[in-house]
């Protein structure tokens with residue numbers, strides 16, 4: 001598994017719940033789904049949560065939306 005540098009791209013691939021970072025967390029451009037814990041949400045929201053990770057408060061409003069059928 002390739003490990004990515006810490007940059008905007010990997011931020012958008014990082015799970016804000018368990019911290020798992022993997023390219024496969026982003027099955028499609030606009031969607032995030034953690035391969036480890038299953039947390040899912042809009043990718044821009046996930047990236048935004050990661051950016052604000054120190055606040056530890058932003059993720060609460062994302063309520064595990066059911067991902068669209070592949």
Ligand SMILES: [Zn+2]
Nearest residue numbers: 015018034037
């Ligand atoms: Zn996760």
